[in-house]
Amino acid sequence: MIKPHYRVFACFFLFAMALGALLGRLPDIQHNLDLTESQLGMMLIGMAVGSLISLSLGARWVDRMGARLTAFITVIGTAFCYALIPWLPSAWLVFATLLVAGVMAGLLEINLNLEADRIEAQLDKRVMNRAHGMWSLGFFVTALIAAAMRQADIAVTVHTAAAFVVVVLASLIVLPGMTNAPHRPDTLAHEEGTHRIALPNLGLLPLCIIAIAAFLVEGTGIDWSVIYMRDVFEVTPFIGGLSLTVFTGLMALGRLFADPVVDRFGPRAVATTMLAIAAVGSLVIGIAPHPWLAIAGFGMIGLGCSCVYPLTVSAAAQRTDRPASVNVAALAQVSFVVFFLGPPLLGFVAEHLGIRLSYLFVLPVIVVGLLLSGSLDSKRAAKTDA
Numbered sequence: 236m237i238k239p240h241y242r243v244f245a246c247f248f249l250f251a252m253a254l255g256a257l258l259g260r261l262p263d264i265q266h267n268l269d270l271t272e273s274q275l276g277m278m279l280i281g282m283a284v285g286s287l288i289s290l291s292l293g294a295r296w297v298d299r300m301g302a303r304l305t306a307f308i309t310v311i312g313t314a315f316c317y318a319l320i321p322w323l324p325s326a327w328l329v330f331a332t333l334l335v336a337g338v339m340a341g342l343l344e345i346n347l348n349l350e351a352d353r354i355e356a357q358l359d360k361r362v363m364n365r366a367h368g369m370w371s372l373g374f375f376v377t378a379l380i381a382a383a384m385r386q387a388d389i390a391v392t393v394h395t396a397a398a399f400v401v402v403v404l405a406s407l408i409v410l411p412g413m414t415n416a417p418h419r420p421d422t423l424a425h426e427e428g429t430h431r432i433a434l435p436n437l438g439l440l441p442l443c444i445i446a447i448a449a450f451l452v453e454g455t456g457i458d459w460s461v462i463y464m465r466d467v468f469e470v471t472p473f474i475g476g477l478s479l480t481v482f483t484g485l486m487a488l489g490r491l492f493a494d495p496v497v498d499r500f501g502p503r504a505v506a507t508t509m510l511a512i513a514a515v516g517s518l519v520i521g522i523a524p525h526p527w528l529a530i531a532g533f534g535m536i537g538l539g540c541s542c543v544y545p546l547t548v549s550a551a552a553q554r555t556d557r558p559a560s561v562n563v564a565a566l567a568q569v570s571f572v573v574f575f576l577g578p579p580l581l582g583f584v585a586e587h588l589g590i591r592l593s594y595l596f597v598l599p600v601i602v603v604g605l606l607l608s609g610s611l612d613s614k615r616a617a618k619t620d621a
Contacts, residue, residue, distance in 0.1 A: 237409065239416060240354045240362045243347050244369040245409040246306050249402045250343055251373030253314035256398035258457055259381025259479060260321070260391040262465060267391075268326050272462070272590075276582030279458070281330035283572050285337020286344075290568030291434070293342045294560040302350050303413040309343035310406050312336075318399035321391040337571075344567045349560055352552035353416035361494040367545040368490030371537075374457065374483035382476020418559070435565045438556055441610035442547045445506065446570040448604030449543035451577045451597050452513045452536050456482040459581065460533050463590050468526040478530050482537035489541025502546045502611035510608065513539025514601045521595040543604075544570060546611050 237245075257264075265275050289296075297305050316336035323329050351366040377398065384394050435443050460482055464475035489509070497505050516535025523529035551566040552559045581593040 237412060239414065240351065240358070240366070242306075242409050242413045243350050243354065243362075243366050245405065246310050246343070246347055247366055247370040248373040249310050249405055249409075250313060250340070251370040252377045253317050253395075253398050253402050254340075255374040255377030255457075255483070256381060256395050257317040257320060259378050259461065259476065260385065260394060261458065262462055262475075263385065263391045264321060264329075265462075267321070268329070270326060272582045272586040274326065276580065278326045278330050279333065279582075281333030282337040282340070285334040285339075286341040286571040287337075287568060289338040289341030290345065290564050290571055293338075293345055294558070294564040297342055297345045297349070298560055302346055302415045303410060305342055305346040306410050306413055307406065309339040309346065310410070311403055312339045313343065314399045314402035318395040321395055341567065341571060344571060345560060345564045348548050348552065348563045348567065350416050352549060352559065352563070353418060355549070357416055361498065361549075363545045363549045364490045364493040364497065364542050367542070367548075368487050368493075371483055371487035371490050371541065375480060375487045378476065378479040378483050382473050382480055385472035385476060435569055436556070438554065439551060439562060439565055441607040442551050443566055443569040444607055445510075445604045445611065446544050446547040446566055447573045448510060448597075448601045449513075449540040449547070450570045450573045451600055452517065452540040453486070453544070454573065454577045455517075455581060455594060455597060456486075456533055456536050456540075459585070459590065459593070463520070463594075464526060464529065466590055468529070470526050474526060478533045481530050482533040484537070485534045486537035486541045489538045490545065493542035493545075497542070497546065502550065503608050506543050506546055506608045506611050507605060509539045509541060509543050510601050510605045511539070512536075514598055514605075515539075517594050517597050517601065521591050550611050 261275070268278075270278065300308070313336050316332050316339070320329050320332055323332065347366065348363075351363045355362050381394065457479065460478040461475050464470050464478045465472075468475075493505065513536045516532045516537075516539055519532030519535060520529055523532055547566060547570075548563060551562040554562050556562075581596060584593040584596055
């Protein structure tokens with residue numbers, strides 16, 4: 236029997252694997268559609284628009300559909316959209332498809348984060364970082380595959396179609412037994428509230444800014460690392476793909492092993508250290524004179540942003556001012572919009588001022604996140620595995 240948190244882990248992994256198959260082949264899609272960096276960025280905004288819609292309005296949809304149905308629709312639905320995109324003949328059709336995928340991605344984010352938080356309360360141990368670690372592990376695996384496939388000159392249509400088939404087969408094994416985890420006792424009174432639209436409030440704002448810093452770094456690493464290596468150093472596809480592989484690999488390691496570290500040192504100390512590492516990594520990428528130094532910088536930003544967002548999700552879900560689903564959706568709304576919208580906007584910086592400089596633009600946001608890290612101190616602590 237598959238444990239409930241393992242089902243959540245699998246959903247994170249499968250979603251990331253399908254999305255990573257697409258993002259790892261962005262240079263090919265850009266070339267096939269004959270797009271500039273700014274045009275590519277505008278196309279990718281479709282994902283941000285879709286996620287904004289569902290993260291604003293989707294908390295009640297997720298509650299009504301339940302964990303299993305939401306997982307089926309969002310995990311398989313997003314993978315289908317990503318597999319369809321390489322076949323589309325125009326950027327506008329890709330934009331529309333990404334918008335639909337963004338709607339489902341937002342619902343998936345609400346659903347899986349809520350389940351992870353409620354399972355933490357049920358088991359009295361941390362699982363949130365490991366859940367997001369499986370997201371990163373999915374990106375790591377698919378980035379490594381994408382680098383090999385690009386080097387072997389395998390068509391992007393074949394790559395994304397294969398990822399879709401894997402997602403469908405795995406979902407048919409993992410998802411049928413998924414059930415709703417019980418609500419946290421101290422937030423249950425708020426769960427039947429009248430909140431229809433999830434928007435950040437003042438109490439949630441510091442957590443949103445910290446999450447923005449982490450997601451902006453993550454988005455630049457996932458969306459632009461391969462293109463950065465190609466444009467700045469003109470390396471082979473495999474070496475260029477290693478930037479994404481190292482980034483996602485160290486992000487996965489950071490998340491998978493973060494829970495006992497957080498229990499020992501606390502969310503604030505861990506987030507401060509990680510954001511400082513991300514700041515140094517962004518600086519290294521911005522000035523790197525050699526491709527291997529740049530790859531090291533991508534590893535640093537991957538490790539640096541690894542467990543910051545999961546920590547903000549846990550803190551948001553444990554707030555008792557509003558339903559947990561509303562606070563998680565509001566935080567995810569801001570974070571996912573930055574994840575999908577930030578890198579496209581940095582594409583404009585890359586086109587007009589150079590792609591190196593775009594990595595330096597994230598430094599002020601990281602500094603602000605560092606200054607607000609005290610808001611991560613939680614009133615509740617969850618035990619980790621013995």
